[in-house]
Amino acid sequence: MTRSAALTFNAITRLQLLAGLTLLALLSFAVPARADISKFVGSYKGSADVLSADGTVQPRDMSVEIGASDKGFTVRWTSTRTRDDGTEKSKSYAIRFIPSDRNGIYAAAMGRNVFGHDVQLDPMQGEPYVWARLSGDTLSVYSLFVTDEGGYEIQQYDRTLVDEGLRLKFQRLRNGAPLRSVSTVLKRQ
Structure with missing residues (x-):
């Protein structure tokens, strides 16, 4: 050469x-880089006092389970209250989240379109629009509802990793006015 x-x-x-x-x-x-959900994976349990806008307090037992999947993660949570007659009433939710095109922001995969793709629900149909944000040691889940009158209700669940387990802060607002709040620590199981 x-x-x-x-x-x-x-x-x-x-x-x-x-x-x-x-x-x-x-x-x-x-x-986009994917935030790491692995440190949140696990089961957490505890109790809390739910503070309503009228000043009343209701004790609740709460549990949260966070699990990883190949496409994202799932958050399952239950809130149980004991009625005055001693019976219990529980509400449970489970939402699967998939990555969006934005780092640390996840779309709720609560429905499927006609092609079988995961989709968000439609807030104009009275369904919640749900998304999650993972930032550092805090996993936040937001639910937005459009009311029948055209206003809004938003629920925000901040779950922050702490030494004892998971610190839960919950707020429910309607048109900017607080309706309910919770602050507690759920212990890792």
């Missing part, structure tokens, strides 16, 4: 290497 040919070959090789590195750099920006 002549000296001129060797220099041309080396220049082409360097250009190919540079092009490959540039492509890798661009791809790293095109695919």
